[in-house]
Amino acid sequence: MPRPAFLSLVHSDHPLSLRSLRILDSVPEPYFDALTRLAADVCGRPVALLGLLDPEQDRIWFKSEHGLSGLGQMAADLSLCAMTARSGQARVIEDVHALGLKPAGAGGVPGALAAMRAYAGVPLRLSDGQVIGALCVCDPAPGRLGALALSWLEQIAALAARAIELRAQVHHTVDALHDSREMLQVTLRSIADAVITTDAEGRVSWMNPVAERMTGWFHHESRGLPVEAVYQPIDEDSGLIGEHPVRRCLVDRRAVLGGLPMRLFSRDGNECGIEDSAAPIHDATGRLHGVVLVFHDVTEQRRLSREMSWRASHDLLTGLFNRGEFDLRLQRVLLRTREAGGSHALLYIDLDQFKLINDACGHPTGDRLLQQIGQLLGECVRPGDTLARLGGDEFGVLLERCGIEQAQRIAQLVCERMEEFRFVHDGRRFRVSASIGLVPVDRRWPRADAVMQAADSACYAAKESGRNRVHLWFDADETLRHRQGQMHWARRLEQALDEDRFELYAQRIHPIGRRGDRGLHCEVLLRLRDGENGRCVPPGVFLPAAERFHMAERIDRWVVRQVFRRLGEAAAAGLRPERVAINLSGQSLSDRGFHGYVADLVREAGFDVRALCFEVTETAAITSLRDAARFMAAMRDLGIGIALDDFGAGASSFGYLKSLPVDVLKIDGQFIRDLGRDALDLATVRCFRDIAQVVGVTTVAEFVEAPGVLEQLGELGIDFAQGYLLHRPEPFCTLLRQELAGVAALELEPQPEPGMA
Missing domain, CATH: 3.20.20.450 (EAL domain)
Known part of the structure; x- marks a missing residue:
């Protein structure tokens, strides 16, 4: 049996060209934009780019841009993404300027991109091993991307490469339809994706076995039914029925790629996350004969994506936000405060007797204590406040839209609850208290690290004053005048x-x-x-x-x-x-x-x-x-x-x-x-x-x-x-x-x- 046309293309023994993938110079697509946004969020960088290396024109063309706009393309010899793709290896640069890689006078590099200093990129590798581009994250501030974040970036790049191959499958499937209906049947039955074809009225004409399994409908039962009766995805977030991709395709007479996360409920009650696309079927004269709908199960992919996002922003021991997410939220609050004002506060909480318990009872017991403390703190703060474990036995609370008096009451409540709390281990009861530094978050602060330093100093002052108390930070001049x-x-x-x-x-x-x-x-x-x-x-x-x-x-x-x-x-x-x-x-x-x-x-x-x-x-x-x-x-x-x-x-x-x-x-x-x-x-x-x-x-x-x-x-x-x-x-x-x-x-x-x- 001959190999299907698009499979021969993707899995050829000969190098695959980007032209054959039909993605160069294509319009923006939500799925790839979602991947670059995920890369930026997971790596904690403001900019993420998905670039494809076009050797024929010696350029790097950006399929998706997050954090920047209007780049489009640039010469390959000026692009770090091109260097990453050509090397086939991940590349991490703490400060591009320090290495002298920034061309003099920007040298054709767009201004916004020339301002980027920190860079981390991984190659975009197809299933046959060929590298066609790179996925990178950038930051105008110098800094080195950690090994864990780099690993996540590589996994997201793998998802992008898979999406490009699946995209090519859709387009080449349509070509195969033009060439031979028999070849179409062979092709659609052999792929792992579900395929449904309809006539020009949107009625089901054919389904492959994967589509039968995912929808719960057999081909002979579904033939002639409106496609909505067999396949009706719903929005994963809102639970609402959106515009059907087949109907959209019939109206626009062009390919439609799914954007929002969708779920499919089968006839027998099973559900799964899906991604779909629909393409019109034209004959040689351009007449519309119907639509081919391709979809596949992405439940596990989305679960992994959510897990990666959660792990990137949460502390694994306590389930609270981690230091990185806390810093990001504090930066956003400072930015809003400088632009529109507002009254906010930050609590820096350090446990007073944790080391004694940790040393006496062992680290597993210390971990259990931290989990209980995290739960206790969660009961003291307001819904919507950001509670994070900053590291070790230190916690932080970002109180948005909170005056200093209310913040003092919340901090005092924490002290009171800690005063009442007793940690029990092997029949022994341990008392654990907390010293709290309280800092107003307002326009005086230029950066988040300055706020954290002030909070740490205030916490230290609370410890010096006798522990298990709240110390309100004052500016040095204000403190002097106040005193x-x-x-x-x-x-x-x-x-x-x-x-x-x-x-x-x-x-x-x-x-x-x-x-x-x-x-x-x-x-x-x-x-x-x-x-x-x-x-x-x-x-x-x-x-x-x-x-x-x-x-x-x-x-x-x-x-x-x-x-x-x-x-x-x-x-x-x-x-x-x-x-x-x-x-x-x-x-x-x-x-x-x-x-x-x-x-x-x-x-x-x-x-x-x-x-x-x-x-x-x-x-x-x-x-x-x-x-x-x-x-x-x-x-x-x-x-x-x-x-x-x-x-x-x-x-x-x-x-x-x-x-x-x-x-x-x-x-x-x-x-x-x-x-x-x-x-x-x-x-x-x-x-x-x-x-x-x-x-x-x-x-x-x-x-x-x-x-x-x-x-x-x-x-x-x-x-x-x-x-x-x-x-x-x-x-x-x-x-x-x-x-x-x-x-x-x-x-x-x-x-x-x-x-x-």
Whole structure:
């Protein structure tokens, strides 16, 4: 039996010419563009080219270009792809310019291509061993392609060569149809691809055995049926039915090559990934007689392609993204930030005790620990965040569209979860903590490596500060100014404590609705009288420095002492407030000395201390739940209530309310200001109210500044409201005198404070 024409061509004992493959100077084809895009993605290079060497015209012609456009062709003696093809060996060049391979003055090399410095190319080899071109990847930045990536590039080149041969099979099959129908039958039955022929109306006229097997239809059953009844591919991604290649071919009267990934469901329910092409059948006069449809199973090929892509971007141990993919995503975020702005953040996480466990228990155990840590971190970050294992026991998180405060909350949550986590091996429990460097990702950064270096430095600072904590990076100049400013405030605070220049203000808290509770409810507020200009300085200006230099607890003692004195005087004059709230810093929660100090004041108090309520911010409470729970229990034993301030500002879970003895939830103002205009805020406040009712505590809404907001709070069932709409802060003594005047027309002893005259 004679060999089919196209098989004789592809598997000839004589050298095969590109002209006979009918691919030179052909139009772009999606499949080859997909291969160059895959090569660029897998190798981490911005440019990939599929070049075919045309010895007749001494040129390299580019079948597909990814990352560049308009190259078309160039002289072979100027092309590294041509050199690779002629040598028949893979070629990797770290810096083309350094080797002097760049022609002087570009020498005919297109400008965009002349700018490429890193090059890696592999020969394009047909099944008979002949090299017809090269597949290469390029980068304007110098760098060497690794051995694994080069291996992937060779596999993609093999796929491209196979596609060129299959393409030739389609074209030469059509030629064979023109020559002999008998030869056609022999040819189509002998190839491994499925073949269906139709008439000019798109009805099935013939199928080969492979097509019968893949579709589940026999030739005698399918003859005369519309081709869609036998062969109907669907889009692999969307699941939708696209335009049928046979119908497209009949309309355009030219060959049609499949583009998007498609799947075929057979008559008996089997499915497979396919690639197809359709070509018109003309007679010698040019009359259209029908269409030949060729398709084959690419399920395994696509699986390997997806696996290669996954391996190129993921860490094999943890399944997280790897360092290369993390760097690429960070570069893209930086580019978008420089172009359009935006607020992003990066966490650099380093495990603190990993080496001890790894050395003590062995590397397999260490690997299992890393897998568990990866899963734990995945539970802490938001959907859509990029979590990667950067290497060893280091992890990175890229938080897109995330402000620095939210990023701090996420980082703190990681620390808390790590604090609770225990790794169990052979009945032994190991504690593993994490040090985290936090860096804002904004326009200040020129490159991704600069961000990573800053994050690494911040992580190191977290370790130096005691481990299992978050360190926020500051620019060197910003750090200096920030540190100098805080030191300046530290000196001023010391002087203010010595000279008694702190002052107490207060703001009323009003009951909402028909509550019978009409006594004094207020929150005591701290101010600092500036010694230079006499102005009142709000706490947000100086408290960060107080906490930085561990002065917050001393200031809290001053505030508590003054409130006890003023309430004792008010009680002696006949005033019985309902509730007076005092703000405390997080440092006071964990200070046992402060607990004892308050206990001493309670024993000597000249008023009912059950009117007191200590306010603790939610962030401070959940940062150290154990200390917070111990403090709250101790204060409640003394008769003092506890309010959780800024509720909702940093909570990812309200489970901690089960372990914290709280009397009041003060809803953070960010949910109150736009209550009348924001449906999400309304739903959130309603949720907070429900939580408060479940745990049996009172609710207070902060930052009430509009009548409509107050009305909605009443409808929601919130108990109390606080804000400028109801009362602007005034000196605490003035407020107490007003209450005394209203109750019994009594006055307190005058105090040397502004507004007391």
